[in-house]
Amino acid sequence: MNSHATILNNRDFDxxxxxxxxxxxxxxxxxxxxAHILASISNKQRQMLREPYKTKYGNDIVAALDKKFSGDMEKLVFALMDTPLEYDVKQLRGAMKGAGTNENTLIEIICTRTPDELKAIKAAYEREYDNQLDQEIASETSGGFKELLVKLVNGSRNARQDTDDEVARNDAKLLYTDGKDEASAKKEYSNFLIILATQNQNQLRKIFAEYERLSGGPIEKTISKxxxxxLAASYLAIVHTFSNMPAFFAAQMHxxxxxxxxxxxxxxxAIVTRSEIDLALIQEEYLKSHKKSLAEAVKSETSGTYCETLLQILHGNRKFA
Structure with missing residues (x-):
């Protein structure tokens, strides 16, 4: 049982x-x-509704739901009914199709998912849309931002979790030198891009600590400057993700x-994708940073069934687990 999730398998589910x-x-x-039923069960259990519904009524349950919901509630129902992989793939597609690109969506998904998750996303995207994900990203973005995202979706990050203190010290020195040198930092393939796109999360934490020791300030300060x-938003997302993932998502929600x-x-x-991972921790971080609960913020910004369903996900279904 995930102690930081708000939504778990419902023991009463049939x-x-x-x-x-x-x-x-x-x-x-x-x-x-x-909506209340869908928010009271896990994603795995929502998938288990598909077959019996199709068998009995000859119709896809998502299509049946789509006919009844619209607007923000429709967005929420789709988020609940898709598998996490399907949802990420659709979100990336939606961020790039049509006029303009939603860079925030690209950053949130590509900079926070694990190497294995990104590998699965890339394969599923290409199956679904018959297009190379890295090529679509390259056509919608530019410069260092493009290079970073393309590297990440192509599996540049080390998937192992081992660390090396000497490598961390050397990488921190390279970043420190780049940070002081305007020209080096701006180069398309700066050490910032290479290190942040390739090192695993445990190694990055060591590098950030070494960098702070060297420079006397957090790496975020240098990135922002x-x-x-x-590109800055992507680098900061990677730093925040690997330093404190719940705090990053609390900031995203805010x-x-x-x-x-x-x-x-x-x-x-943000709420649905983290509900079975760390939404309880995100709520703690939100309260710490903003002096009011995430539930209070949601209540003040949303209304009706949409609001009630989001609040239900925040409060969770542990009493039925």
Whole structure:
């Protein structure tokens, strides 16, 4: 059992009975109850609804749900019903198709997923869309930002978790030198790009600690000073992800809700994708940073069934696990 997840397998779940229950509720127009059911079970259990629903009603359950939900609630239902892999693939596609590119989505997914997850995403993307993911990224981005994302989706990061103190010291020196030298830092293949794209998370933590010892300040300060735009955001995402993943996602959720209007797709993605991993820790980090709970923030920015379902995911289903 994942002690930091909010959504776990529901011990009372019965795929056949629950598929029938969902169909009846959809026919009766009780969408709020359907949303409540979907948020009360794990992603694995949601997938188990597909076969009995199709067998009994001759229809895909997602298509049936799609007919009944719209707007932000539709986004949330799709996020719940897709497998994590399917959802990441669709989010990347959505971030690149049409006018403009949603760089925030590309950064969040590509800079936070493990090498194995990225390998699976790349293969699934290419199966689904008959296009090379790295080529699509390259056509939608530019400069160091493009090089970093392409390297990551092509498996540049070391998947092993071993560390080497001497390598960490040497890499920290290279970064420190680059950080002081304007020209080196701006080069397309700077040491920042190579090291942040290739070293494993444990090694990166050692490198960041060595860098701070050398420079007297955190590496984030140098990144913010030397780089700009999407490249800086990507480097910072990698640093924050490997230093404190829950704090990174707490910041993502805050950014999705601050200012005029809410970036609902970003909010849904962050809450749903972390619900079976570390959403409990993210809520702790959010409270620490913003002096109010994530649930309070969500309540003030959303409404109706959409709000209630997000809050249900935040509160979790542990009492049924």
């Amino acid at each position: 795929p056949v009975a629950w598929a029938e229950k969902i169909d009846k509720l959809l026919r009766d127009g009780k969408k709020e109850d359907v 030397k780089f700009g735009g999407d 950014a999705a809700m601050k200012g005029l209007g809410t970036r609902d797709n970003d909010l849904v993605r």
